[in-house]
Every structure is written in structure tokens, then in C-alpha cells.
């Protein structure tokens with residue numbers, strides 16, 4: 432009897448020991464970042480209010496620089512410190528090179544046939560190479576400079592004219608028209624405003640696609656909504672993509688016809704001929720020896736990306752920049768003095784002046800610090816990894832809150848103050864070599880993301896934003912006009 436009792440005790444003790452070891456290993460292996468209590472079905476969806484980057488910023492103030500949360504049943508991780516952002520985007524970059532799949536965007540981009548949602552792989556690499564060496568490379572940007580110059584001047588002329596005639600100006604809409612016109616002329620030689628009906632059609636359609644593409648679809652996060660269309664998106668998506676497809680086919684056929692004629696005349700490859708971005712994409716499409724072939728859907732998706740990612744982001748940044756200059760007249764004055772001393776009063780600032788205007792560049796950086804037009808870097812993981820002492824499982828969606836990084840009081844002195852000087856003061860940067868970098872090397876400031884998947888349009892965006900902001904400062908009537916309508920922001 433005593434033997435039986437002893438055996439039972441030993442058995443029980445061994446079981447408890449094994450369970451304890453197992454539990455400890457599990458706890459160690461599965462230690463997840465802190466997380467607030469979740470609601471059934473929706474998870475933490477309700478915490479994205481009032482707008483997602485502000486809602487999630489509040490979460491990181493309460494729970495720390497790395498937070499685990501759920502959008503429906505989708506596991507996500509929120510990051511808001513430069514050190515942890517670096518661990519995800521640099522140290523573990525290869526696990527975070529994909530983008531999430533979102534139903535609306537997926538449909539609009541012909542099932543991820545585009546560039547910005549393409550999985551990291553041969554097609555994405557070809558498109559990235561095309562972007563950096565051809566479409567948005569220095570040679571093409573130089574050739575397309577006259578377009579940007581004409582559009583900036585047309586914007587400034589319009590502003591002056593309206594100031595003189597006392598007409599009201601919708602500043603936000605005019606800035607959007609400026610960036611839409613610039614990008615669409617660079618892409619396929621059409622303006623998006625003016626008398627051309629075609630142009631207006633493109634502008635309206637792109638606005639609709641942008642709006643639908645960025646809407647939250649319950650089908651993405653709540654499993655039983657997957658095949659339901661509770662928000663009524665389906666019909667609108669089909670309608671707008673059909674219209675886009677018809678328009679793109681028409682523009683592509685017109686380009687193909689024009690190219691055929693130029694080739695017959697033997698002047699297609701002439702240095703003097705300025706190819707637009709669609710021409711460059713059609714060159715690859717027609718090249719049978721290309722190692723990765725592009726389809727018509729790939730081209731349509733690519734054009735959609737450049738339009739979607741390049742127009743509103745730039746116009747919003749210019750809008751915020753103007754708004755900050757109006758609210759900080761001493762900054763405006765200092766910028767004006769710099770521009771007067773470099774450019775003078777007899778001509779309008781040119782893109783080539785920007786490298787000689789450090790204060791103007793600092794204004795753009797300070798604007799992007801406080802008002803990044805892409806407030807999140809969003810990626811999806813393909814592998815599990817250990818980061819900051821936590822296990823982050825495969826298939827986790829990463830949100831790096833760029834808005835929080837720019838407002839972190841530990842990194843930025845007087846963090847809410849608009850003070851471009853901070854970028855010109857080496858002492859504030861503790862002698863760091865990348866004290867002015869916004870291209871993804873410095874994890875305190877990531878307006879264009881970081882690494883392989885960072886923004887390929889960053890150089891173009893910085894050029895457009897600096898030139899338009901600088902030109903506005905140099906023109907007294909426009910300054911008056913902007914002051915008059917500053918309430919619009």
C-alpha cells in the first residue's frame with residue numbers, strides 16, 4: 432500500500448515537473464508583445480479611431496514601443512520606436528518584404544499584377560529595376576523636367592491670376608490638380624485638367640480608385656464576411672475597374688499606333704524623342720528577349736500604382752508645408768531670404784537650385800516629420816522571427832507608425848514644434864553622419880519607408896515638393912493668396 436502511495440507521489444511529481452518544464456518552454460517560445468483586451472470577432476478594430484495612426488499612437492503610449500493586436504482574426508504588430516523599427520525593417524528585412532493582401536486593392540490591381548502589392552520575387556525585382564533605372568531614374572527625370580516646370584508655372588500663374596481677380600481658390604483641389612497633371616503627363620502625356628475631357632475623366636476615376644483601394648473591407652479581417660459584400664463594394668469596384676481598363680486600353684492602343692509610325696519613320700530611338708513612362712513600359716512589353724515578360728495587366732497595375740502612390744502623397748505634403756509656413760512667419764521669412772540670396776528676385780526657382788537651398792530642404796524634412804503622408808509602413812511576414820525578445824509568428828501584419836516616430840519626445844527636442852533648424856544643427860544629432868537623411872537610413876524619420884521595399888518615387892517627390900514650396904515663397908502675390916486661404920487646411 433505504502434509502495435503504491437510512493438509510486439503515485441513520484442508519478443504526480445514527475446508529471447507536474449514535465450508540465451512545468453513544458454509550460455516554461457511554451458511561455459518562453461511564445462512570448463508575445465503586450466496587447467490590450469480584445470473584443471470578440473472584431474479584435475481591436477475599434478481602437479483605430481479617430482484615424483488609424485492617431486488611434487494606434489495612443490495604444491503605443493499605453494503599451495509600449497511594440498504592441499500585438501488583432502484586426503478581426505488577423506494578427507498584427509505595431510511598432511513605434513526607431514530601434515525596433517530597425518530590427519523589423521533591416522535586421523529581419525527578408526521576412527518582411529511582402530505587402531498584405533486586401534480585397535479591394537487586389538481587385539483593382541488585377542489580382543496583384545501591379546508593383547506595389549506584387550510578392551517579393553522575380554517580377555517585383557524586374558519592376559523595381561525598371562523603376563530605379565528607367566521610369567523614375569535620373570535620366571528620365573531630367574528628360575521630363577520641362578513637364579514639371581510647365582505645370583509648376585501654370586499653377587503659380589493660376590494662383591496670381593486669381594489673387595488679382597479676387598476669385599476664391601480651393602487650395603487643396605488645385606494642389607491635387609498640379610500633382611495629377613504632372614504625374615499623368617510624365618506617364619502618358621495627358622494632362623488631368625484643362626479643356627480635355629479625357630483628362631478630367633482620368634482624374635475622377637483615379638480619385639474613385641484611390642478611395643475604394645484604401646477603404647477598410649470587412650472581408651479582409653472577419654472570416655465569415657469573406658464572401659459577403661456587406662459594405663456594397665463589389666459593384667463599385669467592377670464598375671470603376673472596367674472604366675479604367677477601357678481607358679487604359681485606349682491610351683495604350685494610341686501609344687502603340689504612334690510608336691509604330693515613329694518606328695516606320697526610323698526616329699523612335701532618336702535621343703531627341705522624349706519617351707513617356709508608358710513608352711518605357713511598352714518597350715519592355717514588346718521585348719521578347721526580356722527575362723521577365725510584362726503583361727498588359729502588369730502595365731495597367733503599374734500605372735495605377737504610380738498615380739495612386741505619387742499624386743495625393745505629394746500634394747498633401749505641399750499643403751502641409753504651406754500651412755506650416757503660414758503659421759510660422761519667421762520660418763517663411765528665413766526661407767525667403769535664403770531663396771532671394773541664391774535665386775534672386777528676377778526668376779522663379781528651378782529644380783537645380785534646390786541642392787543650394789539647405790533651409791528649404793530642412794523645411795521639407797520638418798514637414799515630412801510632423802505630417803508624413805504615408806503614416807504607416809505596412810508589410811506582411813513570410814517567416815516567424817524573434818524581435819525585441821518576442822516571438823513574432825509567420826503571417827503577421829506589421830504596422831510601423833511613421834507618424835509616431837516623427838513625434839517621439841525621446842528622439843526629438845520640443846517634438847511638436849515646427850522648427851526646420853533642427854535639421855541644420857549637428858549638435859542635435861549627436862554627430863550622426865546621416866543627420867539629414869529621409870531615405871530610410873535613419874529610423875527616427877521614415878517618411879519614404881526603408882530598405883528594398885521603400886518608396887521608389889522619393890527623389891521625384893522631394894523635387895516636386897521643394898520646387899513648388901520654394902516657388903510659392905518667392906512670389907509675393909502667391910504668398911498673399913496662400914495666407915488668405917490658409918483656413919482651408
Ligand code: HEM
Pocket residue numbers: 546547548614736737738740741742744745748803804805807808809877878879880881882883884885886887888889891892893896
Ligand atoms: C511625399 C510623397 C511620398 C511619400 C510620403 C511616399 C511614401 C511612401 C511610403 C511610406 C511607401 C512604403 C515604403 C515601405 O514599405 O518601406 C511608399 C511606397 C511606394 N511609393 Fe511612395 N511616397 C511618395 C511619393 C511617391 C511618388 C511621387 C511615387 C511615384 C510616382 C511613389 C511610388 C511608390 C510606389 C510604387 C511604392 C511601392 C513600392 C514597393 O512596394 O516596392 N511614391 N511610398
